[in-house]
Amino acid sequence: xxxxxxxxxxxxxxxxEKVFLECxxxxxHENMFWYRQDPGLGLRLIYFSYDVKMKEKGDIPEGYSVSxxxxxxxxxxxxxxxxxxxxxxxxxxxxxxxxGARKQFxxxxxxxxxx
Amino acid sequence: xxxxxxxxxxxxxxEGENLVLxxxxxxxxxxxxxxxxxxPGKGLTSLLLIQSSQREQTSGRLNASLDKSSGxxxxxxxxxxxxDSATYLCAVMDSSYKLIFGSGTRLLVRx
Numbered sequence: 116x117x118x119x120x121x122x123x124x125x126x127x128x129x130x131x132e133k134v135f136l137e138c139x140x141x142x143x144h145e146n147m148f149w150y151r152q153d154p155g156l157g158l159r160l161i162y163f164s165y166d167v168k169m170k171e172k173g174d175i176p177e178g179y180s181v182s183x184x185x186x187x188x189x190x191x192x193x194x195x196x197x198x199x200x201x202x203x204x205x206x207x208x209x210x211x212x213x214x215g216a217r218k219q220f221x222x223x224x225x226x227x228x229x230x
Numbered sequence: 231x232x233x234x235x236x237x238x239x240x241x242x243x244x245e246g247e248n249l250v251l252x253x254x255x256x257x258x259x260x261x262x263x264x265x266x267x268x269x270p271g272k273g274l275t276s277l278l279l280i281q282s283s284q285r286e287q288t289s290g291r292l293n294a295s296l297d298k299s300s301g302x303x304x305x306x307x308x309x310x311x312x313x314d315s316a317t318y319l320c321a322v323m324d325s326s327y328k329l330i331f332g333s334g335t336r337l338l339v340r341x
Contacts, residue, residue: 157333157334222273
């Protein structure tokens with residue numbers, strides 16, 4: 116079974132702190148994604164990566180950066196956390212299939228609270 | 231811009247009932263459509279993926295259909311059980327290979 120793990124289930128940080136969210140997948144997937152999920156807004160794509168050291172902005176990249184130094188690991192960085200970044204953060208991964216299958220597999224999520 | 235809508239937002243049914251969840255999308259240029267299940271406070275579990283060239287997919291008591299031309303998909307759950315209680319999300323993969331999600335349908339199956 117595909118396994119996508121996230122470093123923390125719950126995280127509490129203070130405004131202005133630098134925050135690292137880690138995601139690791141064990142299926143040799145090329146693509147990795149970071150989403151945030153908020154009530155009433157659904158899941159929104161923050162950043163994605165289709166290869167090591169490659170990254171693309173999603174729909175809401177402001178206030179975030181990412182790092183992909185190894186294929187299996189994709190990190191989301193909040194340079195200076197703010198209260199409006201309190202949310203559930205979900206990581207996902209998929210193969211870069213030519214057929215368009217690209218089923219995405221999700222991690223358990225990290226609930227981040229910024230005080 | 232692709233928009234995905236799910237109706238109803240919430241549904242409560244007695245155990246054993248067959249039910250249908252609806253998903254609509256505004257742009258028919260999609261690669262695939264995926265249905266997910268999310269339990270409270272948890273991540274997403276992929277249920278079914280329908281390629282754009284397919285009409286339906288089945289897995290156990292679940293059947294998902296896709297009508298790309300009309301921008302609609304349905305998820306049919308047969309003989310519902312309390313363990314089916316969760317939020318069901320549909321998502322379409324657009325022409326840039328991104329997933330666009332609906333807001334979900336919260337399902338409660340009463341014993």
